[in-house]
Each structure stands twice: as structure tokens, then as C-alpha cells.
Amino acid sequence: MNGTTPQHHILSVLVENKFGVLTRVAGLFARRGFNIFSLAVSPTEDDRLSRMTIVVDAESAPLEQITKQLNKLIPVIKIVELSPEDAVERELMLATVKAPAEARTHVNELVSIFEAKIVDVGFEALTLMAAGTPSKLDAMTDLLAPFGIVELQRTGRVALPKLARQPARLRAVRSRAGAAG
Amino acid sequence: MQISGAQALIKSLEMEGTEVMFGLPGGAILPVYDPLIDSSIRHILVRHEQGAGHMAEGYAHATGRPGVAMVTSGPAATNVVTPLCDAYMDSIPLVMITGQVPYSVIGTDAFQEADTVGITMPVTKHNWLITDASDVPRVIREAFHVATTGRPGPVLVDMPKDVSNQMMDWYWPDAVDLPGYKPNTKGHPKQIKDAARLMGEAHRPVIYAGGGILKARAAAALRELAELTGIPVVTTLMARGSFPDDHELCLGMPGMHGNYTAVTSMQRSDLLIALGSRFDDRVTGKLGGFAPDAKIIHVDVDPAELGKVRRPDVPIVGDCRLVIEELIKAVKADRAKREWPSLEPWRVQLREWQERYPLVYEQLEDGPLKPQFCIDQLRDHTPDDTIVASGVGQHQMWTSQRWKFNHPYTFVNSGGLGTMGFAVPAAIGAKVGKPERMVWAIDGDGCFQMTAQELVTASAERIPVKVAILNNAYLGMVRQWQEMFYEERYSEVYLSPDLPDYVKWAEAMGCVGFRVDTPEDVVPTIEKANEIDDRPVVIDFRTDYREKVYPMVAAGSTNDEIILDPQHDRPGGR
Numbered sequence: 001m002n003g004t005t006p007q008h009h010i011l012s013v014l015v016e017n018k019f020g021v022l023t024r025v026a027g028l029f030a031r032r033g034f035n036i037f038s039l040a041v042s043p044t045e046d047d048r049l050s051r052m053t054i055v056v057d058a059e060s061a062p063l064e065q066i067t068k069q070l071n072k073l074i075p076v077i078k079i080v081e082l083s084p085e086d087a088v089e090r091e092l093m094l095a096t097v098k099a100p101a102e103a104r105t106h107v108n109e110l111v112s113i114f115e116a117k118i119v120d121v122g123f124e125a126l127t128l129m130a131a132g133t134p135s136k137l138d139a140m141t142d143l144l145a146p147f148g149i150v151e152l153q154r155t156g157r158v159a160l161p162k163l164a165r166q167p168a169r170l171r172a173v174r175s176r177a178g179a180a181g
Numbered sequence: 182m183q184i185s186g187a188q189a190l191i192k193s194l195e196m197e198g199t200e201v202m203f204g205l206p207g208g209a210i211l212p213v214y215d216p217l218i219d220s221s222i223r224h225i226l227v228r229h230e231q232g233a234g235h236m237a238e239g240y241a242h243a244t245g246r247p248g249v250a251m252v253t254s255g256p257a258a259t260n261v262v263t264p265l266c267d268a269y270m271d272s273i274p275l276v277m278i279t280g281q282v283p284y285s286v287i288g289t290d291a292f293q294e295a296d297t298v299g300i301t302m303p304v305t306k307h308n309w310l311i312t313d314a315s316d317v318p319r320v321i322r323e324a325f326h327v328a329t330t331g332r333p334g335p336v337l338v339d340m341p342k343d344v345s346n347q348m349m350d351w352y353w354p355d356a357v358d359l360p361g362y363k364p365n366t367k368g369h370p371k372q373i374k375d376a377a378r379l380m381g382e383a384h385r386p387v388i389y390a391g392g393g394i395l396k397a398r399a400a401a402a403l404r405e406l407a408e409l410t411g412i413p414v415v416t417t418l419m420a421r422g423s424f425p426d427d428h429e430l431c432l433g434m435p436g437m438h439g440n441y442t443a444v445t446s447m448q449r450s451d452l453l454i455a456l457g458s459r460f461d462d463r464v465t466g467k468l469g470g471f472a473p474d475a476k477i478i479h480v481d482v483d484p485a486e487l488g489k490v491r492r493p494d495v496p497i498v499g500d501c502r503l504v505i506e507e508l509i510k511a512v513k514a515d516r517a518k519r520e521w522p523s524l525e526p527w528r529v530q531l532r533e534w535q536e537r538y539p540l541v542y543e544q545l546e547d548g549p550l551k552p553q554f555c556i557d558q559l560r561d562h563t564p565d566d567t568i569v570a571s572g573v574g575q576h577q578m579w580t581s582q583r584w585k586f587n588h589p590y591t592f593v594n595s596g597g598l599g600t601m602g603f604a605v606p607a608a609i610g611a612k613v614g615k616p617e618r619m620v621w622a623i624d625g626d627g628c629f630q631m632t633a634q635e636l637v638t639a640s641a642e643r644i645p646v647k648v649a650i651l652n653n654a655y656l657g658m659v660r661q662w663q664e665m666f667y668e669e670r671y672s673e674v675y676l677s678p679d680l681p682d683y684v685k686w687a688e689a690m691g692c693v694g695f696r697v698d699t700p701e702d703v704v705p706t707i708e709k710a711n712e713i714d715d716r717p718v719v720i721d722f723r724t725d726y727r728e729k730v731y732p733m734v735a736a737g738s739t740n741d742e743i744i745l746d747p748q749h750d751r752p753g754g755r
Contacts, residue, residue: 016361020310024302031303068485074307074327077361 007059008037010082010089010159011067013052016075017043024073025052032069034061038156049077053158082159089159092129093137094119098148099126107147114140125150186314187212187345190278191220193321196353197276199249201225201240201613203233207253208293210280212345225613225642230257232606232635234264238273239610242593243568243618245398247274247328248610254280255293258339259300263600266304268335270597271419272396274328275335276321277305283343284312297339306334311341314349326357331364332483333396364482368499368507376454376478376495377511381521383452383476386412389435389464392419392596393457393481399502400424400589403456406505410512411524413531415443417458419596422586432531436464437734438578441538442531444732444740447472449530455479457501460490461597470739480504540582541748542728544700549725551700552576552651556583558703559621559649563711566591567619570608572628573599575657578730580623602631608646609639619647619711626652626676626683633686639717640691647710648692648719653726654678661729678723687719696721 015021022041029036035057044051056066067079082089099107107126111118116130130140134157141152184192190213194202201223206214217224227233230252237248248268252261258279268275282291298310307327309320320338328336380386394403400423407414407430414424415435424431435443447453453475458464465471468490479486479493480501487496497504515521544554556579569584570593571577577594586592593611595603608622629650639646656674663671687694693713695706697720710718731746 020298020302023299027302062488065485065489068489072483072485074359074362 007057009056009058009063010084010087010157011052011054011056011070012080012082012159012161013054013070013076014044014078015050015052016077017048017050018075021050021075022052024075025054025070028069028073029066032061032066034066035059038154040156040158042158053156055157080161082161086162087159088162089133089157090131091134091137091157092131092155093140093152094127094129095141095144095152096120096125096127096150097144098124098150100124103147107144110140110143116140182351183348184351185212185216185345186311186317186340186347186349188216189314189317189349189351190321190340190345191216191222192351193318193353194249195221196318197321197325198246202249202251203227203236203240203610204251204278205230205233205253205257207257207280209254209282209342210251210278210340210345212342213251213278213280213340225638225644227606227638228634229632230260231263231602232609232632232638234261234275234277235267235600235603235606235632236610236613236635237275237277238264238268238271238603239570239593239607240614241268241273241275241610242607243590243611244614245590246614247276247325249276249278251278252280253293254282254297255295258295258297262301262304263598265301265335265337267595267598267600267603269304269306271595272333272392273335274333276324276328277335277337279337279339280345281310281339281341284341285343287341297337301337304335305337306332308337308339310339311344314344314347317344317349318352319354322354323357323359326359327362331362331366332393332481365484365498366482366500366503368480368497368504370507372495372497373504373507373511374515376497376508377515379452379476379478379495380410380412380454380512381515381519384522384524385446385450385527386410386452386454386524387432387446387450388412388414389417389447389453389455389458390414390420390423391417391456391458393501394420394423395457395589397457397482397501397503399457399500399505402502402505402509404428406509406512409509410521411528412454413446413528415439415447416586417461417464417596418581418594420458421581421584421592422589425587426585427587432535434581436461437466437736438582438730438732439464440540440582441732441743441745442534444734444743445534446531447475448740450475452476452478455481455493456505457481459486465490466734466740467738470741538732538745538749541731541746543748546700548700550698550703550723552653552722552724552728553579553583554700555649555651555697555703555722555724556580556623559623559707560584562704562707563621564619567621568593568608568611568615570594570604570611570620570622572604572622572624573601574625574628575653575661575728575730576623576625576628576651578658579651582730601625601628604628605632605646605648606635608648609635609644612639612644612646622646622648624648624650625657626650626654626678627656629683630676630681633690636687636690636692636717636719643715644717645714646717647713648717650683650719650721651724652678652683652721653724653728655726657726658730660726664729665733666735683719683721687717690717692717692719694719694721696723698723
């Protein structure tokens, strides 16, 4: 599984936290022929709002048309496109890997290299948990594969914009200049 | 003041200025029909819920005010899916109220339960399931706001029976608070300036006016812009009447069955000024070959329309009327600075096409009755501001081609969805909204059979609409395609001219019925029909089934491959 091909875009969509909103968003994608690659939904710091992190396959439709159609949904409040360089993105993975006694040390090495955690131990297998960028999880998956992956599940990405590294006053001046131009 | 959710619903509709609603009661909506007895709202009892939806659409088309309809749950709610979808495609403001089984039993497959909100989600601008009676005023206020602002459209409010019976403290919200809904109506000044600049450089510009002109009540502004610049105007099926057909700058309808000049003007244009139009496939033909040399200015209140089909050079998000008014100022300013190219050579070219390729048909004195002849006579023997409703098919195209729509809001038809059976109920709704105006439905025999029972409603409610059936005993448009593209292999398109007997059927429904077989009877019968003002009239015109709609751009062809009437090849053919 390759999590970060170039035609993927991350949309961070702020929606009203009401029943049926997920159906409206998912239904819109289906009927306009847009593809969802992954989707994560959770409440935000404000309990009236939820945030959907949608990774879209922009080959299925121009991103502009997807965001414009999403914007027409009444419960959709704000859409931000997060390009990978302007965002921090993380994903969680659970994987059950075959790990008989002779292989267990090797699996354990990978776990510590990738800063993963073993969350369940069985006689012949281990379940481990890893969090990180999608590419890190891709790499870990590739390296675990030779041992035999029994089951694997990923949450889909969550993402937030990167924070400014400049003082606020300077930025304000710049954005005003931008608006005037 | 404590009142029930049902009372609150009716009171909220009154607060929104509802004068009339179309509907049919049933189990889940019963509590709401009780306070209706004491309300100032006129209720028109339909014979099928689909009729209620189309009547509300016809009312909205003709008046510009939102159409309101109310039906019960389950099968009634599914019966209004077609009108909702129709209104969604054509941006008609519609407020649909549906009953729902009690909230406490939702999800149990209760009697007449259907997931109305789920079913109608893709065909409404927004919909609501009310779960508490105290939400009723707020939701109704929001529903009307969403239906009528921005790009108008249908909304649905689903009202469970126990919520109708629940008591609440009456209030009326001062304002609507929808943080995710802020339509942008004012065009960006820089974009408007750019548009004026492009217009000042064009040699073959065409204004491509769409239904948005009518929705934005921008007909007067459009006329001012056209006359100021001398730029010719095509009016799409949804925009017929937004610019007067008798105006010298009017080129008429473009598209699959548009006239040669309208279609070709867009093809040869170097600048299309799209105002409230959406580059529908029926207008563009094969997209790759559409208006290849044209730059595009695209004005629409819905940002998603800009760039959806064709990427504009100057996109402007905004209400058509407000943008055109600003554009007029910008044009005047631009012209004060420099000379614009003369459009006279372009207008000469257009006039030459108009003279060379007019719409043609031939009515022989003793020959079969031509549908175009019937429409021409109707047009010439009715008041100039007559409202015309049509169904979908050949009769619709002939009506759009041949009628002279000189006033806005005089053509009521189903464009985007192409809903057969639209004409009769839509005409009834239009007549309810504009009782002082003459309303004619021009319908096909196939369409008429789908919704004719609403003439019972019209008779019972004394709504004197008039219906002209162009009865060619076929599903005519389908027959035309089978003749032209399926080697004359006619599959399931024959309907019979006299089964049913339309005159008897009309009479059984409380209407006056006439039959016309020959050209000389056309005008006298129309005149007789025009005299009748106390009940509906139906005329069964027995027309020539061989007649086809020309010109035609076949599906998958570019607009350059327009097929003209074969009569154009015959010497002296007209």
C-alpha cells in the first residue's frame, strides 16, 4: 500500500456535528464520481463541530470541483486543503505479524526502530501498534511483510496545518499586502 | 404561548408569507392538516403527490416566490422525489413538507415509513428531520432561506407525527444562523473590470443567457447590457423570455434543437458571455468541439458551476442582476477610455444566417395537421403575456422554437431533468400564482397520460387552465431517434390516437373537450377555448406523426454538424 502518491490531496473539512453529515459528504462523493482514499472523522475542541480529514484521489475529478461541491453542503463550514509540505499528518496502524520464537527478535528490532509498540502477544504472532506519517507506515509494512502479515489496519490520515514560525505581527502585515495586491 | 408542533408548522408557513400550498393528507401528516382548517393558507388538494410537487414548481416558475407542498410519509414522500429532482436540476425554490412516522418508532419499518431524508438528500439543496417541536420555527425559517437565496432550489422538512403533537413555546427567530451557508452575491470588482475589457476586444461576442437571469430577476439588466453593447443574445431553454424574442438582438434558443443562427453564432464566437447558464450538454454538443475560438466570461451565483464544464477566462461568482448592473458601469467606463470594435460585420453575418436558415415547415391546406402550425396559431391567437407550460419531447422543442416569448416568466418547462408529465400540473400551479393571466399547457399525448388526473384538481378548484395536446399517437421524440439513429426500427413507441378518447376523458374530469383534425378548425377551436373561463379546456389536436424536430445536433456530434430540415435542400422549400 502506498499512502502518498502525488494525485492524493488532503482536505481538512470542518462540519457541524449533527447526525447525517457523514452521509451527506459520502453521498456527494459517490454521486459526483469522486473517490475517497481515506477518511477520518472526530469531534473537535468545539463540541458543535467535527473535523473530517479526507484524502481524495484527485485523478477522479479536479480538486477544485470537489471542494466547490463540498462547500455547497450546508453543514460544511470550512475546507482547507493541506498540502504535505504545509501540514503535519499522522496515521495509526495496528498489525498482527507472524512471530514464532526464531523470528521474534527480528520483529522486535523493527518495533524499536520504528518506535512502534507491541500491544498483544500470542503464541505464534504479535500485534503491534505504530503511529507516524503515512510513508513511515508504508516503509514499516514493507519490512514486516517478509515475516507474514496476518492482519493489518490503518486509521487513515489526520492532519493539521503547520504552525507559523514567524512573529504574528509580521504575518499580519504580509497578509494585508497580499489582500491589497 | 404553548402550541403544538403542527400548529407551529402552519404558523411558521404563514410567517414566511405562504398564500397557497399544494398537497394531499395521510396518516403521518394528519396533525398538521387540522390547524390548516383555521389558517389563511389556501390548500389545493391534488390527486397524486407528484402533481403537488409540479404545481408548486409551476407556481414558483410563474411568480418567483417559493412553491410550498405538503404530503404524508412513505409512498407520498417517494412520489415527490421526481418533482424535487426536477426542481433541483432547474434551480426552482420549493419547500416540501413531508409527514413521518413518530420519531419514537423511526427505524422499525413502521407502516408507511420511508427514510425520506436519506432518499431525498441527493435531490434537495438541503433537508431536515425535525426531532423536537421547539425546532419547528427555526427549521422552517432556515428552509425558506436556503430555498430562495443563492442558487435557489428545493428543500424538504420531514415532520414526525409525535413531534407534530408535541407542545412547544411559540417564538419566531429574528434571523437565520447557518454558519456553513453564506452565498456570495456581489461579483468581484476586478473580475468585472476584466470582463468589460474582454468585451471591448471581441469582434464576434454572444451573450449566452441561462435560467439564472430569470432566477436573479435580471431580465431588465440583461436588456440594458445588450442594448448598450449591441451584443446579440441567445436564450437557453430555461431562459426563454428573459430577453424578448421580438428584439432585434435576440437570436433565440441554442442547443440540440436550437435554430441554426443561435447554434452557429456560439460556434463562431470569439467571446461567450455566459450569464446564469451552465454549459449543459444539450447546449454544447460534443464538448471538445464547442465554441472552439471563444474566450469565456462566466457569471454564476454557484461557484461550483464556474469551471465545472468549460474553464472560463473570467469567472465571476455573483447574483446575475447585481453583476450585470456592475458590468454595465464597467463597460461604460471602458468605452470612455477607448474605442470598441464595430459589431456591425458580425450582426450582418448573423442576419444572413437568419435569412438563409429559418425554421421551416409546410402546412398543406388539405394535408395532415402539422404540430408547428397548431403552435403558431395558438401563439397568434392568445395574449402576448400568455404563460405557456410544456412537457418534455418534440412538442416542448417546437414550443420553445416557435413561440414568441417576449416577457420573462412566461415559459414553464422541465429542462434539466426532462420530466414527462410536467405540463398539466405545472400549468395549474402557474395559473394559481397568476390567476389574471391566460395559461396554456402545450403537451404531448405521451406526457398528458402521465399526469392528466390533475385536471380533476383543476376542475374541482376552478382553475381554468387550457391544454393543447399535440396528439401524434407516438412517443414522438423517441420515435424520431429510432427513425434517425436506429434504422427506423420502432420499438415500443406507438400509443394510438384515440385510445384513450381524450375528449371523453377531459369531459369526465370536468373539463371542456375539443378535437381538431384539420387545419381550418384550428383557429376557431382555439378561439372557443379562449372564451371559456370557468373550467379547464382540453383540445386534442390530431397531428402528423411523421413530423420531426429540426434542426438537430445528434448526440455525440459537435454543433458544427447541425442537421437542417431536409426542406432546406429543396428549391423554394420553406
